[in-house]
Amino acid sequence: MVILFYIAAIVAILAALGVVLQKTPVYSALLLIVVLCSLAVIYLLLGAEFIAFIQVIVYAGAIMVLFVLVIMLLNARRETPGQGSRMARWLGGPLLVVFLAEIVLAAWRQFPGAASPPPLNAGPAAIGQLLFRSYVLPFEVTSILILVAILGAVVLAKKS
Amino acid sequence: MTIPPHWYLALGTGLFTVGVVGVLTRRNVIVILMSIELILNAVNINLVAFSRMFHSVDGQVFAIFVITDAAAEAAIGLGLIIALFRNKETVNADEIDLLKW
Amino acid sequence: MDTSSDTAFFLGVTVVKVVVILWVLLTATAYLTWLERKVVAHIQSRWGPYRVGPHGLLQPLADGLKFLFKEDIVPADADRVIYWLAPFIAFTLAFLAIAVIPFGGSFSFHGHVIPFQITDLDVGLLFVLAVTSLGVYSIALAGWSSNSKYPLFGGLRSSAQMISYELSLGLALIGVLMITGTLSLRGIVEYQQQHGMWNIFKQPVGFLVYFTAAIAETNRVPFDLPEGETELVGGYHTEYSSFKFAMFFIAEYANMVTVSCVATLLFFGGWLGPLFGPPWLRTWLPVFWFCFKVFCFLFFYIWLRGTLPRFRYDQLMAFGWKVLLPVALLNILVTGAVVAASS
Numbered sequence: 001m002v003i004l005f006y007i008a009a010i011v012a013i014l015a016a017l018g019v020v021l022q023k024t025p026v027y028s029a030l031l032l033i034v035v036l037c038s039l040a041v042i043y044l045l046l047g048a049e050f051i052a053f054i055q056v057i058v059y060a061g062a063i064m065v066l067f068v069l070v071i072m073l074l075n076a077r078r079e080t081p082g083q084g085s086r087m088a089r090w091l092g093g094p095l096l097v098v099f100l101a102e103i104v105l106a107a108w109r110q111f112p113g114a115a116s117p118p119p120l121n122a123g124p125a126a127i128g129q130l131l132f133r134s135y136v137l138p139f140e141v142t143s144i145l146i147l148v149a150i151l152g153a154v155v156l157a158k159k160s
Numbered sequence: 161m162t163i164p165p166h167w168y169l170a171l172g173t174g175l176f177t178v179g180v181v182g183v184l185t186r187r188n189v190i191v192i193l194m195s196i197e198l199i200l201n202a203v204n205i206n207l208v209a210f211s212r213m214f215h216s217v218d219g220q221v222f223a224i225f226v227i228t229d230a231a232a233e234a235a236i237g238l239g240l241i242i243a244l245f246r247n248k249e250t251v252n253a254d255e256i257d258l259l260k261w
Numbered sequence: 262m263d264t265s266s267d268t269a270f271f272l273g274v275t276v277v278k279v280v281v282i283l284w285v286l287l288t289a290t291a292y293l294t295w296l297e298r299k300v301v302a303h304i305q306s307r308w309g310p311y312r313v314g315p316h317g318l319l320q321p322l323a324d325g326l327k328f329l330f331k332e333d334i335v336p337a338d339a340d341r342v343i344y345w346l347a348p349f350i351a352f353t354l355a356f357l358a359i360a361v362i363p364f365g366g367s368f369s370f371h372g373h374v375i376p377f378q379i380t381d382l383d384v385g386l387l388f389v390l391a392v393t394s395l396g397v398y399s400i401a402l403a404g405w406s407s408n409s410k411y412p413l414f415g416g417l418r419s420s421a422q423m424i425s426y427e428l429s430l431g432l433a434l435i436g437v438l439m440i441t442g443t444l445s446l447r448g449i450v451e452y453q454q455q456h457g458m459w460n461i462f463k464q465p466v467g468f469l470v471y472f473t474a475a476i477a478e479t480n481r482v483p484f485d486l487p488e489g490e491t492e493l494v495g496g497y498h499t500e501y502s503s504f505k506f507a508m509f510f511i512a513e514y515a516n517m518v519t520v521s522c523v524a525t526l527l528f529f530g531g532w533l534g535p536l537f538g539p540p541w542l543r544t545w546l547p548v549f550w551f552c553f554k555v556f557c558f559l560f561f562y563i564w565l566r567g568t569l570p571r572f573r574y575d576q577l578m579a580f581g582w583k584v585l586l587p588v589a590l591l592n593i594l595v596t597g598a599v600v601a602a603s604s
Binding site for chain 2: 001002005009012013016017019020025028029032035036039042043045046047048050051054055058059062063066067070071073074092096099100103104107108126127130131134135138142145146148149150152153156157
């Protein structure tokens, strides 16, 4: 279990770095799929089976296909780096470290040595109950959001 | 042997930071969108980890909302990129300067 | 029996099951190609393969050897890493889905009850959907990495086609899930056993939508636009040769088997069928019924190929979005109303 977590976490972080550092968009997209799948493994370890499979079906199987499709359509090749500002180059690194350290510190302070409780048996049924009872309003709002997104995408992609 | 919850939060933080760096440093709009997906995933790790820590399913329900929003965002974002490419023949964020003067 | 030897026994049984199932599946896919050539040939008043072995029965073996010994050509401008990766993705995913398919009840062996299934997941159906939803990458990436126009067209067409039809595929299954109330493939069959009725009688529309979408997902006639040989040479695998081509080929047939298995389990009662005879026969008859039902689906696939012409691309998209998807949604609505009214 612990070894599996470390493997999945390290793969996720390395692949995420790859997404950002790769100059070829298709490789970025592929590495992002690797990130998504290793996160699915981590969700499985957390006992969230349903989220893990939804992650693969929706994220890796549908959203990323759209990305790959658009990259292929636009035939996006290697990107030439921009010049960027000098201040960003000097301040970026230190600020990044400070930012990361701050969040990690806050997390450690907030949950000092909390032991993991026993795994939660959250099958699809439990999630469904909660989703359609306590969270009906957010659910409906999300569905309207998706409808708007579909309409927006159709309008945008239409040849004027 | 269980993994302390901190580690999940640390992983989330790591992914979030990588995503932010991607959004700020890359020029290709498609890669910027992918970095945003990384950020959303970092949030999801935290939500699912919290769901485990506090022993409640609510976190997982929110993770589902985040995934649906990510789908909507990707559809709109990629639609914008295609429309943009049709007009300007570029996917570089710093060459899209119609509002600059 | 102590736990460590129990674990060892479980591991041993699982390894044996994996090996046997993979062997059966590989042989089945190989002979599916033979069956396809034979059946299509007879539909067209030809004989089909006849030279290698009696009735051409050794033809798959000869084909396999030919694939192994042919020269492996990589296009000069191809993206080598992805060009290599694509067939491996296709092959792995095609065989991964079979891991959760139950093809019979269970049998006892030295006091252990062993199910006819590699592993029983609570969310087995989601596993199958997740694995098949990743299959599109192999085709899209194969098309892109070949760096040549026909494969690119094939890859683009297939990604659009598979996203469109995956929606209907998933939505068509929701009706069954609403009735049975479980995502476990074994659970769905057991529900049909308890109620003494196959789901096809309760979900005829769902089945039709599922199977139509599944044919599109596996890129078969009449939805085989990603590889339509008369317009795109060979589609996404135009540039592939030798063993990498064979991997795509095997993956396509293995996907057909998976899709047929899911259709059998969800709509046609899985391994349920008349049982008779001595106990050993009662153990193995369910496996036979399952294989027989899957075979009928596979035959239907080939039959379609021999009968129907290919769709035009715009017709394909219009059919997916304007016919199949609304019908699937309507099916969910009606099923939901019936389930709500009866509970």
